[in-house]
Amino acid sequence: MNNKYIDLINQTFDFPQEEFKVDNSKNLHFHDIDMMKLVEEYGTPLKFTYLPKISENIQKAKEMFKRTMRKHKYKGKYHYCYCTKSSHFKHVLDEALTNDIHIETSSAFDINIVENLKKEGKITDKTYILCNGFKRDEYISNIQKLINNGHKNCIPIIDNYEEIGLLTNGVRRKMNIGIRIASEEEPKFEFYTSRLGIGYKNIVDFYRREIKENNKVNLKMLHFFINTGIKDNAYYWNELNKCLKVYINLKRICPSLDSLNIGGGFPIKNSLAFDYDYEYMIDEIISQIQNACEEAEVQIPHIFTEFGSYTVGESGGAIYKVLYQKKQNDRENWNMINSSFITTLPDSWAINKRFILLPLNRWNDVYERVLLGGLTCDSDDYYNSEQHINAVYLPTYKEDKPLYLGFFNTGAYQESIGGYGGLQHCLIPQPKHIIISKNNEQKLEFKVFKEKQTAKDFLKILGYE
Template identity: 75%
Template structure:
C-alpha cells in the first residue's frame, strides 16, 4: 500500500521540481540541504537564497527581449525592482547586479538610494521611479536627489497638487510621469483605485498644468492594477484603456516615450502552480505594438516594477513541530515553535498561500492535520495549503523530530511583520540566514540576524530605561 508521505506527493504532483528534490529522506531546495541548516542554526529560522533573485530577473528580461525581437518592437525594456517588497541590503545588492532600476514608495526609500549611490551600486544612469502619495519629506528627498544631478529620477504624479510641491523645491527642469487611477474589479468595495489620476482627467491635467510649465518634461505614463498581470478579460480591458490614454497623450506630448505597466507577476504558491509568463509578455507587447501602429505613434519604452516576483521565491521559513494536540475525534493540531501571525503575517491577514512541505520523514505514513502557532490568539493557524485546504504531513511522533518549511515567502513578510520590532505575544522573530552560491556551485551560508531575545523586547517596552 502506498501510504507514505512521499507516495502522496508523487501521486499528486510532478515531483521533483526545479526547486525541490529529495536527498534520501530529506528535502532539498535549489540543492540546499535544509536539514544541514537546521543542524547548524536550529529552528525557527528564515533564509534567503540570494541566487534566485538574479535568476528571476534574468528570466523576465529574456521574456521581454524575446517578445520584442519576435515582434520587431522598436522600444527598450527596463526592469525595475519594487523596493517595498523587501528593503534589505542583501536583496538590493543581489538585484542590482543585473542592470536594473528602482521603484520607490516613500521618503526613506530615497535615503536607501543615496546610500547605494555612495557605494557605487546605483549610478545616475539608473532610473529611480518614485511612486506613492507624496508628502513633505518624500518631496524633499526626491528634490534633493534630482538637484544632485540624478536626472533619471522620475516622480510619478499621484494627485493634482504634487507638481506645485515639487516645483517649489526642484531647481531647473525635471522629468515626471503620471499614474493612471485604474478601475478595480467588481469584487472590490470601491470602483476606482485611490492611487493616481482618473482616465478622463489625464489629458486635461496635462494641458492645464504640465504643457506650459517650462520646468516639466512628461516622460512616462504609469499603469498598474491590484490583481497584477493575469490572463483575464479584466486585465486586458484595463490595459487597452491605458493604451488609449497613452496614444492620446503621446499625440499632445512628444516627450512622452515610456509606458510603465507596473508589477504583479504571480509567484509559485503550490507544487501544481502553472503560469505561462512568456505568453503574457508576448501578448502585452503585441497589444502595445498594434495599438501604437493603428494610431500612428511611436511605441514606448516599457518599464515593469516586479517586487514579489523578484524576491518572493528566494525566501523560506523553517519550523519544528513541537507537539501534537488531539482536540476531538477529527482534529489534530500540530503546534509549531513559532507564530504564523508574527513570522508569516500574510497567511493570517489575507489568507495567503505558500508552498508548505516537510523537511524530513518523507518515508513515514501521512496524516491530515491542522497547523497552529504559539500565540494565544485563535487566528494563529495555517490552513491554506495546496491540498484544497487540507494539510497532510508525515505522522507525528514524539520520538522523531518533524520539521516543516514554508517556501517562496521572501516578499513583504518582514516589513508587514515589523522585522526587529515588537511581536504579538512577544514571540521572537526567528534568526535569518543568507544563502549564496559561488561560480563553482558551492553553497555558503551566513547569519544575517539572530533570533530576538527578551532584552530586545524589554528595551523597546521601556523596562530598561537608564
C-alpha cells in the same frame, strides 16, 4: 498501500521539480540545499534568504522580454525595475543591482536607501529611480534633493493634482515626471476605483492644464498599475486596453511622452501545482501595445516593469519544528509549531495568503490531515490549507521522531509587514535569519544576518531597560 507522504506528492504533482527534490534519506532539498543539514546547523525556527534566486528571476524576465521584442521587431527599450517595498534589505538590493536594473520607490526613506547605494557605487545617475506613492513633505524634499544633486533619471510619478506644484517648488532644474493611472478595481473589490493615481478620463485634461505649458516639467511616462497583478483574464486585458487609449491620446499632444510603466507584477509560485505562462503573457502584452500604437500611428513606448514579489519572493523561506500534537476532538489534530504565523508569515493570517508548505524530513512515513497552530494565544494564529487543496497533509506526528516543516517563497513583504526586529505579537521572537549565497566558484556560503530576538531586545523596546 500508497499511503506514504512521498506517494501523496508523487500522485498529486509532477515531482521532483526544478527547486525541490528529496534525497535517498527522503529529506527535502531546496535548490540543492539539504534542508535538514540547515536545521542541524542553525536550529529552528529559522528564516533564510537564497540570494541566487533573485538574479535568476531577473535574468529570466529580461531574457523573455528581449526575445519577445526581437520576435515582434519592437523598437522600444525594456527596463526592469525592482519595487523596494517588497524587501528593503541591503543584501536583497545588492544582489538585485548586480543585474543592471532600476528601482521603484514608495516613501521618503526609500530615497535615503538610494543615496546610500549611490555612495557605494551600486547605482549611478543613469539608474532610473521611479518615485511612486502619495507624496508629502519629507518624501517631496528627498526627491528634490536627489534631482538637484544631478540624478536626471529620477522620475516622480504624479499621484494627485497637487504634487506637481509641491515638487517644482524646490527643484532647480527641469525634471521628468510620470502620471499614474487610477485603474478600476476588480468587480469583487470593495472600491470601484483605485485611490492611487488620476482617473482615465481626467489625465489628458490634467496634462493640458498643468503640464503642457509648464517649463519646469517634462512628461515622460504613463504608469499603469493593477493591484491583482498581471493575469490572463478579461479584467486585466480590459484595463490594459483603456491604458493604451490614454497613452495614444496623450502621445498625440505630448511628444516627450515615450515610456509606459506596467506595474502590478508577475505572480510567483505558491503551490507545486503552480502553472503560469510567463512567455505568453509577455508576448501578448508587447503585441497589444505594438498593435494599438501602429493602428493609431503613434510611436511605441519604451517599456518599464515593476516587479517586487517576482524579484524577491521565491528567494525566501521559513523553517519550523512541530513541538506537539493536540487532539481537540475526533476530527482536528493540531500540530503546534515553535513560532508564530502572525510573527513570521503575517500574510498567511492577514490576507489568507498561501505559501508552498513541505515537510523537510520523514517523506517515507504515513501521512495525516492536520491543522497548524502558532504559539500565540490568538485564535487567528493558524494555517489550515494549501493553495491547491482545502487541507494540510503531513507525515504523521510521532513524539520520538521530530517533524520539521518548511514554508517556501516567503521572501516578499513578510519581514516588513511583520515588523522585523521590533515588537511581535505575544512577544514571540523573530527567528534567526541566515543569508545563503554563492561564491565565485559557485559554492554555497552561509551567513547569519541576524540572531533570534532575545528578551533583552523586547525589554529595551518596551522601555524596561
